[in-house]
Each structure stands twice: as C-alpha cells, then as structure tokens.
Amino acid sequence: xxxxxxxxxxxxxxxxxxxxxxxxxxxxxxxxxxxxxxxxxxxxxxxxxxxxxxxxxxxxxxxxxxxxxxxxxxxxxxxxxxxxxxxxxxxxxxxxxxxxxxxxxxxxxxxxxxxxxxxxxxxx
Amino acid sequence: xxxxxxxxxxxxxxxxxxxxxxxxxxxxxxxxxxxxxxxxxxxxxxxxxxxxxxxxxxxxxxxxxxxxxxxxxxxxxxxxxxxxxxxxxxxxxxxxxxxxxxxxxxx
Numbered sequence: 024x025x026x027x028x029x030x031x032x033x034x035x036x037x038x039x040x041x042x043x044x045x046x047x048x049x050x051x052x053x054x055x056x057x058x059x060x061x062x063x064x065x066x067x068x069x070x071x072x073x074x075x076x077x078x079x080x081x082x083x084x085x086x087x088x089x090x091x092x093x094x095x096x097x098x099x100x101x102x103x104x105x106x107x108x109x110x111x112x113x114x115x116x117x118x119x120x121x122x123x124x125x126x127x128x129x130x131x132x133x134x135x136x137x138x139x140x141x142x143x144x145x146x147x
Numbered sequence: 148x149x150x151x152x153x154x155x156x157x158x159x160x161x162x163x164x165x166x167x168x169x170x171x172x173x174x175x176x177x178x179x180x181x182x183x184x185x186x187x188x189x190x191x192x193x194x195x196x197x198x199x200x201x202x203x204x205x206x207x208x209x210x211x212x213x214x215x216x217x218x219x220x221x222x223x224x225x226x227x228x229x230x231x232x233x234x235x236x237x238x239x240x241x242x243x244x245x246x247x248x249x250x251x252x253x254x
Contacts, residue, residue, distance in 0.1 A: 070191065070234055071218055072243040085242040086148070123243075130196040132238030133181040137190035 025050035027120050027138035035114075035145050041107040045120030045138060052101045053078070058123035059103045061094065062134065063116040066142075073114075075123050100104060110145045117142050149173050149237050153246035159254040164225045168249045170235035179239040182211055182220045185248075186231045194233075195220065225251075227241045 031043035045059070052059060060075025060083075073082035076094045084092050093106040107114060117140040124130040150173035160166050170180065176200035183191035185204035193202045198218055208223040222229055230253050235246040 069247045070236075070245040072245070083241050086169075087242075121190075129200065130181070130193075130202075131179055132243055133193055133196040133236070134183075134191070135193040135202065137192075140190050 025122065025136055027045045027122065027136060029118060029120050029138045029141040031141065031143070033142060033144060035110055035143060036103075036147050037111055037145055041105070041110050041114060041118075041143055041145070043105045043118055043120070043141065044145070045103050045105075052096060052103060053098050056125045056128060057093075058071075058083075058125060058132070059096065060121055060123050061105045062121060062137075063112075064119070064140070065116045072119075073105065073107075077125070090095045094096075112145050115143065115145045116130055148242055149176060149240060149244055151235055151237055151244050153233075153235055153249050155249060156247065157252065159252045160187065160225055161254045162225055162227065166222050166225060168220045168233055168235075168251075170213075170220070170246050172216045172218075172237055172239075175215045176237045176239035178214045179234045179237055180213065180218050181209075182209075183234045183236065184214040184229075184231045185234065191234060194248065214246040 028050045030044045035041045058075040058077045061073040096103045106114050106126045112140040119137050119140045121134045152171045153220045154169045154250045180198045182195040196204050210221050232248045242248040
C-alpha cells in the first residue's frame with residue numbers, strides 16, 4: 024500500500040524559505056495517472072491546497088501562493104518537494120504531502136493517500 | 148476560486164443516530180465532489196468521491212448524494228469511530244478548495 028512521509032525542518036525563521044520533502048514508498052512516483060501535491064492546515068483551522076505536480080512536466084499552484092511556491096519531483100529518489108519562500112507567521116501549519124488522482128480519473132483530483140503531516144512553525 | 152460552504156459547522160449526535168452534513172458550492176461543480184474524515188492529530192481520509200462513490204474500505208453506512216451546487220454526506224447509524232471532522236472538497240477546477248469542516252461530536 025502506497026505510503027508517503029514528509030520530512031524537513033519544524034522551525035523556519037520569518038522571510039526565509041520553507042523546504043519539505045515527501046518520500047513515497049511501496050509505489051512509484053512515476054506511475055501514470057497521478058499527481059503529487061501538498062496541502063496545509065493551520066492549527067485549529069481548515070485545509071488549504073498548495074499545489075501539485077504531474078511527472079516533472081506540469082505544475083499547478085494555488086493562485087494565493089503561486090508567487091512563493093515551487094513543487095518539484097526527483098524520480099531517482101522517488102520523492103517530491105515543496106519550497107515556500109518569504110514565509111511569515113501565517114504560513115505556520117501542518118503540511119501534508121499527498122497523491123492526487125488525475126483529471127481523467129473517476130476520482131478526479133481527489134486526494135488519497137495522505138502523509139501523516141509535519142508541523143512547520145514560522146518564528147524567530 | 149470556487150467557495151465551498153458546509154453546514155452545520157458543528158453537530159452533536161448520539162450513537163446510532165442518522166446524521167447529514169451539507170456542502171454547497173459557489174458555482175456548479177457537476178459531481179466533482181469528495182468527502183474526507185479527519186480525526187484529531189491525523190491526516191484526512193477519503194470517504195466518498197464523485198459525489199456518491201464509496202472509497203474502497205469505507206463502511207457502507209457512509210453515503211453521498213448531490214450534483215451541481217448542493218451535496219450531502221449521510222452517516223446512517225453513528226458508530227464511536229465516526230466522531231471526527233468532515234470536509235468536502237471540489238475538484239471541478241483549480242485551485243482545489245475545501246469546505247471549512249463540520250465537527251461531529253458525541254451528545
């Protein structure tokens with residue numbers, strides 16, 4: 024069963040870059056028909072989609088974050104990554120990596136499975 | 148962006164109750180609607196996709212209906228493990244957006 028695991032610093036200073044990696048196991052990140060993406064959840068709040076990537080070709084970002092976000096894939100390591108620059112306290116959240124089904128799937132762009140999540144705090 | 152509005156924000160119910168959660172989209176999204184369950188400290192879990200299709204392994208007491216702008220998630224007979232927060236999600240257009248959540252509590 025496909026599993027995803029986030030890794031990266033739990034504390035980032037304001038104005039710096041948040042960098043997270045998602046390791047995929049028991050499945051290939053090169054499998055066709057899937058996107059790989061990130062979703063975040065501020066403490067006690069709801070879910071916000073950050074963006075996703077299809078192979079290493081197409082990326083899709085939330086317009087509210089697009090100017091600060093980069094998602095990339097490393098197929099050799101079966102990983103994908105998130106970079107969010109110029110962070111502020113408003114970026115403090117649990118960050119989840121997840122697999123998204125493709126546009127052509129009956130489960131179009133639904134999200135399954137999710138990683139366990141990692142809390143990133145932005146503070147000096 | 149398509150706004151997703153869930154109601155009620157919170158709900159108290161008893162074991163064995165039938166409960167319904169509503170999700171409304173700010174524009175028509177056909178049946179591109181999924182439901183997720185999230186327990187404290189855990190990642191969300193996909194329950195329903197395409198408005199009414201049950202994800203593999205999800206108990207049949209969960210069901211979904213709707214199309215266009217109005218959708219419902221129904222739990223036919225509440226079990227102890229069902230007390231959680233539920234989110235709807237539209238996948239009609241980018242950016243993917245979620246409802247604000249409905250917290251289901253034990254009465």
